Amino acid sequence: MGYAPSAVSKGPGMLAGRSGVPAHRDFGMARYRDREHVIALRKPQLVQLLLRYPGCPTTTDEEHFRQFCRLVEAIFHFEFHSRCERLKALYAPFDPDIVVDYTLPTTVELEPVRRDREAKAAADGLPEHTGSHSPSPHANAGGTHQALNRREQIAAILQEVRSLLERANFVRLGPQALEEAIRQPGRWGLNFEVNFDLFETLELYVRGDTVEKEKVPARLFGWIRERQVEVPVYQRLLLVVRFRPDAPVPPFVDKNCLYLKLFKDVPKNDLEMLIPGTEPRIRPLDGLKIGLPLLAGLATCLWKLVMGAALTLASGVAGVLAWLGLIGAPISYGVRSYFGYVSTRQKYHLTVTQCLFFQNLDNNLGALVHLIDEAEEQEFRETVLSWFFLWRYAGQDGWTADALDDTIEQYLEQHARLCVDFEIEDALAKLQRLGLAQPDDQGRWHAVPLLEACQRLDEIWDNYFRYHRNLL
Structure with missing residues (x-):
């Protein structure tokens, strides 16, 4: 990915002053055509980078920030785990590697079984079951998509994958x-x-x-x-x-x-x-290597056939034997050329096999899980970066989305050597959803304080399941 100096120079800049705090200039958001959104940093690497520069004001803040990152990581992991399970259910009917594919019977298929059971109970003098025969909401768990036809199922899984x-x-x-x-x-x-x-x-x-x-x-x-x-x-x-x-x-x-x-x-x-x-x-060079000897062999064979026929007419049985000897050599040469062609194709297929072996990362359901993990890490990186710079440098006046976007891009370029087109709109939407930042009437964004951010994230985590409330 290329580096666009002219575009970078228009950003707010990570222009470190004597205090080490980046100087901020309020310009329009830089846009890049040659950059991508992905931030190629592992989660621990990003946390270590932020703690090293610019770091936290105190050691207590540093510990709270580590807990903040753990909470963000846990929340996104829980959300993406739910998405992973939904994808597994959708993909199961089309997974070529599935080991067990047990389809729960439908209510219509179970009806004869129910009638036989009730008839046997009546014959034994047992009381008839008067409850509803409707299946429980969980009786067909995992079979939710069976009512869809296969075309609709394919459309659903493709939409989820996209x-x-x-x-x-x-x-x-x-x-x-x-x-x-x-x-x-x-x-x-x-x-x-x-x-x-x-x-x-x-x-x-x-x-x-x-x-x-x-x-x-x-x-x-x-x-x-x-x-x-x-x-x-x-x-x-x-x-x-x-x-x-x-x-x-x-x-x-x-x-x-x-x-x-x-x-x-x-x-x-x-x-x-x-x-x-x-x-x-077949490449032209390989075609020449195969074709020229074959053509030469065929021409030689044809010439010897003509000469052998003349020799046969002149010499009888001895001429026939000589004629067979003459044409044997070019025929064997042609056979060798054919096997050379076969060997060349096998070499090509071996090249493809080697390419697939060394470049293949994952397949089928494994590929989906791999992508879910990458998407989860990207959500974490965007959330932590956007909140951290709002918290450390926006101050009471706040920052516009453009200023925050340019600051993060320049920070990653200077300190991680990554040229990234940061998705600021998506990052701010996540901050707002998690209650970590809000815009004011002028459209300037403000981050909640660190300890309050940890408390809000902890509250989100505690409320995924609420059974503990009944035990208090």
């Missing part, structure tokens, strides 16, 4: 990016044919548009030296695939399932390698 990807700061790739990848040879010098007719759903989501440097080994006995090249990559890529009912796929592929594949460090020109059902195209 919402989750948005929270995790993924962006959907358009068809132009995939078409460009198909046209251009990738890192391995290979091109692939993609059969789009196989798919009912094919979506690609990416995050982390950056450039990596790779070493190209020396070639031609050192005449071409080792060098470094820049490779545009996506740091994260999620592939969402569902096959058509009539798609010609291997028998072990369940066409009723929804496949989710999460990859890392994918070169932009290698996107098509990750799509199932792709076939490698």
